[in-house]
Amino acid sequence: MRFSFTEQQIAFRDSLRQLLDKQCTPTDLRAAYERPEARTTRWAALADLGVVGMTVPDAHGGLGLGMTDLVLVLEEAGRVGLPEPLMETTALAAPLLARALTPRSSALLTEIASGSLTAAVADHRAMPPPWADDAPGPSSRGGKAGGNQPVGPRGDPGGSPTGSLRCELVAGAQGADLYLLPTTFSGGRPELHALRAEAVSVLPVAALDPTRRLGTVGWDPTPSSLVAAGEEAHLALADLEVSAALATAAELLGLADRMIDLASSYARDRHQFGKPIGSFQAVKHLLAGAQVKLEFARPAVYAAAWSLDEERDPGSREHSSRRASLAKAYAADAATEAARVALQVHGAIGYTWECDLQLFLKRTWALAEAWGSATDHRRRLLTSLIEER
């Protein structure tokens, strides 16, 4: 039993933090809001440091590391609100590609490690919004492997992507080089495909945080785009859910920490009624409550990461899946609470565009819901606990 990071892991985290403190400031984030898909030197710098290729096997130019290493990195990405799809590329796409190495996936992995490729990964459970023309009615929602919808004629003024299949609400979709897209054919047989940018049609989706680069992706499956099918695809998608829950949880830790920092600092400086507002018990208790939640979310996330690395055997991830649900639920609640509290402590200032806080609020609200909300994960966890009895 040694539940702590190594000195090397901490040192790597610290060097990444230094890099991001310089290259991913609130000013940089505001620039990314203007042109979300723009390529910056930041991605190259992250690749140079080894971050982008962390999960790529050594043989393909990466570091061959696991989730235990990655969570610390994602926490830093969350802390600065990194606009690039590091989670999608490094935490999700690379491990998916590395599951079954083919010449094609090997080449893609090498590109990831070199920093020349960003990826978008679709959540196969994402649905069109209920207010959309083609939102499913009571009978059109499938089971676990549902998710993408045949494209029909649509009247929406924003236009529609082309292609026979469509994936909804794909994070990182605007400007990605590679798209990992699931689909389910009749009879419930799942497939996972990897397509390059030129093979898909992306309709940008307006989001509260534009740097989420959300898009609706239209595409056509081909034999050459196939990555996994049948049972293999089923396991890959199940693993994807677990990894994505954990990765968002790690980013949420960093976001919660940043928001509590911003609010604590504001509470020390801002004076009302003749003293710093941080000396009022009401303000103290708001922030203390958020801090307690964050403190207990952290080990939950780290333990899930270790479990995921430990249970490498696909299809036998009961323990790590449960821990990932605990991690996501706890981190999402901690970050949501930190967001609420930080905004309340800032008061009207926090409600302005000029205040940095807004950048982190928006990312928090999005990630809290992405890849399963806290409630979703509590439900999954309870089901698993009851089945185990």
Place this chain on the structure above:
Amino acid sequence: MRFSFTEQQIAFRDSLRQLLDKQCTPTDLRAAYERPEARTTRWAALADLGVVGMTVPDAHGGLGLGMTDLVLVLEEAGRVGLPEPLMETTALAAPLLARALTPRSSALLTEIASGSLTAAVADHRAMPPPWADDAPGPSSRGGKAGGNQPVGPRGDPGGSPTGSLRCELVAGAQGADLYLLPTTFSGGRPELHALRAEAVSVLPVAALDPTRRLGTVGWDPTPSSLVAAGEEAHLALADLEVSAALATAAELLGLADRMIDLASSYARDRHQFGKPIGSFQAVKHLLAGAQVKLEFARPAVYAAAWSLDEERDPGSREHSSRRASLAKAYAADAATEAARVALQVHGAIGYTWECDLQLFLKRTWALAEAWGSATDHRRRLLTSLIEER
């Protein structure tokens, strides 16, 4: 639209409050803890004032009043933690008996109005506790009209009541003169019976608040004990649920008010760190939060009472049923919050037998769950809202 009480109603409430301030002190409650079933002069005084017979028709010596008058009275009963079963007798039993006047029910109503009779009323949904030997398994729980269990040989050391039928967790059962007991025969046909004390067998149930006078009632139905059967019984039981939800809500208002009073008073007097603890923002905000909940629970309860009086036609109480659920859910949450906050403000003192607060905490916890918890009533309300659409 005139949403307020009349001057007469307020004056009657005030005279009742005066009486109870003298005759139902914490000292009196402690005495009642020792001998819960003991008869006191208090009941006679309440009858003299007209309180006990409020809902009994004029012709039988009562005041022939409705819920709008009664809620203010029950609020006062809650405020002092009245140990007598006023709610069971006046809010529940009398209206049930008055639904279909027979010579027998007329006689019983006259006895109620004269103060010579207290009643216990069984909730037909009450079940034996899950740790009991004969707690039902997955298949033995009936639908809406289930509830009492055939008596078999039991091994529990506390003994078992005699009789072919049994009602669980009956409030006011210890020492009552009249028992209103529901049952369901095969085929789901409900019946409601009224039995005098000599015709039932009561096994006292140990409760946190002994003045709840809880008991398990064993009994045998006879033709002469029958009050209502079939559709009439079904409607009577449905009405009973609504009235009981509202009546407990009214008592909970009084309890919440009393506990906030006790805690506010303590917070003004108790000094720590050189000043009254009530000057600390943490203490202020705890109490303010409870007070806000109470302020909004009050009109919810009063509106439900008015609706119940308005929708007198049995079987068409959709509106008042929904309002009663709102009232119970809101009042239960307000009182539970007041209890939590009052205990926290009192600190260790509040955790002692000597502190009066404990008398009201226990009653609050019991009434919050009796006749449907806040969660139960939210579920009922939502179902009704969705059906209405």
Place this chain on the structure above:
Amino acid sequence: MEEEEWEQPLDEAMDLKFTDAQQAFRAEVRAWLHAHVPPVGTLPSLDTQTGFEAHRAWEHTLAADRWSVVSWPEAYGGRGVGIIEWLIFEEEYWRAQAPLRVSQNGIFLLAPTMFTFGTDEQKNRFLPPMASGDEIWCQGWSEPDAGSDLAGIRSRAVRAPGDDGWLLTGQKTWASRGAYAEWCFGLFRTDPEAERHRGLTYFLVQMRSPGVSVRPIPQLDGETGFAELFFEDVFVPDAQVLGGVGQGWNVAMATAGSERGLSLRSPARYTEAAALLVDLYAATLARDPTLALPYADAVAQAWMDAEAYRLNTYWTASRVLAGGSVGAEASANKIHWSETDLAIHRTALALLGSSGERRDGNRWLDGYLFALAGPIYAGTNEIQRNVVAERLLGLPRG
């Protein structure tokens, strides 16, 4: 007790039904709104110049048929109806999903104060154009260093050289509609020696006066919801002092009570949103019960919160009609409506899941962002809890 004592005159007994006249009034409102309300979403945001004018045009339409200020006396453009009728009007207004009121600051915040403290000349001068929408008002309450601590105001007013008015200097912030409004009401310090609450005066300032400048403040969603106002020796004649020199605090507190209390926040806003939430829940339940069911409790609670607010409003209105007043209860009210608004929208977004972050067509997200400001403005909920604890429960000041 004699039975006779219980005989009540029927007109005094509790009665939650509307009178025939009230129901007729409701029918009239509903019919008019049905004929005049523009389709939902056709007016541009009132925080843009064109949207502002489009909303002003709607105010003209309302005023033309005397629907803009139903509870005001007829002399000033109203219908002289009572508080219950006003609540009925609001219920119908929200049910019809009619446009937001660009004139809201003036009508709901300034007007009650002016009715109480204004001279006849002031009422005749200011109320009719406020009712018609010809003059839109913004508030000059907060300052950068006096947000929750309103008594810490530093903007000052000194006697003008001609002794016929005042020269105002200072900075105000969080002025909703400040970028486009014609007039501003607010507090300035006229006695620099007096402490905190004392020495403040309530001024009515024309925004086009020389020396006034405006900086729009973009909100977190990029919209321009409010503005900073800068005053540099802005001349304001004596006739535009409301309620007497040095009386500003008392005058302002009356307005603050009104902002927090009955008049600003009609319950219809929340009951309508709660009804839409139940619709969303039912639709989600029909589509996927496992998705919807975990939120059953929260949906029911949000609906109940709105309904309890409605009942409490009628309860308070009845007390006011009987000659009662609204004191610190206004603080309890503000805590409740702001938390209710958040609960409704937070639950809706939870039901939407990932779709909640979409901005295309997602009215729940806009509503959530708006609701987030609720616990902050009009006195933070922390301040309101202090008021409840000190004034309703008698706890000592900190």
Place this chain on the structure above:
Amino acid sequence: MEEEEWEQPLDEAMDLKFTDAQQAFRAEVRAWLHAHVPPVGTLPSLDTQTGFEAHRAWEHTLAADRWSVVSWPEAYGGRGVGIIEWLIFEEEYWRAQAPLRVSQNGIFLLAPTMFTFGTDEQKNRFLPPMASGDEIWCQGWSEPDAGSDLAGIRSRAVRAPGDDGWLLTGQKTWASRGAYAEWCFGLFRTDPEAERHRGLTYFLVQMRSPGVSVRPIPQLDGETGFAELFFEDVFVPDAQVLGGVGQGWNVAMATAGSERGLSLRSPARYTEAAALLVDLYAATLARDPTLALPYADAVAQAWMDAEAYRLNTYWTASRVLAGGSVGAEASANKIHWSETDLAIHRTALALLGSSGERRDGNRWLDGYLFALAGPIYAGTNEIQRNVVAERLLGLPRG
């Protein structure tokens, strides 16, 4: 970056598995408990005289096989095992539903302080009988006017005439097991001139000393959980001062940290209760899904809270093993476990519905009443939130 930099010695990498030795230790604990733990519910309440002695007898049984204080050095009756092994022992102890520890105050609150501040003579004199259960300790912390405000202590000690010790006078309250304990540890003011935190001294007092009297305090459930202690010129020899005259505050704070932190509250207590809650939920779900389903979220959350506490404890233990310390995190810990305990029991009672008020056989109700005290004792959660805000977040003192 060179790959070599990433090569880690295996013994340094994160590893949440137990070693073979730790697993063997667990097996040994489990086997011993299986053979010795009396059937659940057979011991009378430890807050009665007979129950107290029955629990003392159980302490003797534990001590006879060296299981009473596994983490203590062997010289004092322990096994000298590490913190992880202690956590394993606790997990097994709670899983076996073994009796409550009547010696808990001494072992968990006083002993850590004595190991840090005690002389060798004190350790040799006091630790072995504490480990064996021959001497049971109660605490003399709070006073009627110094509850949360521990620095407000008024009980005083003056030099005894013979100058070989002290005479203690005053009143202490909330002393668990105070009615039956042999010894008491607590703070008394030795310098009446010094302010608040200063001038306090930590004393070890024999309860049979002349001048000590005890008044049991009945709890809200009628049980006698704690007592008031009255001291009237009670002689205490110099050898029974712990940590130096006037050093009481620092000495006590070490103990207070321990009360709030790792050692008092082993996570096993909550993970076991949470597992029982899941059982109760599953049984209710099988009986009546509509009754159970509304509590699904709360059941899952309570289980998660207990599990997060367990993980956080291993996280903290690993930091301590690596030479780190536990500071204000102990306050975060106390907030978390007390709220977790409440959440578990509140949810169980919600599942029980009306049956929850029964006392016959209802262990959840007893657990709830016990949990209610959690946010109050060992420093109220309000005080703990101040500590978290001031010491972890750097907010200024009020």
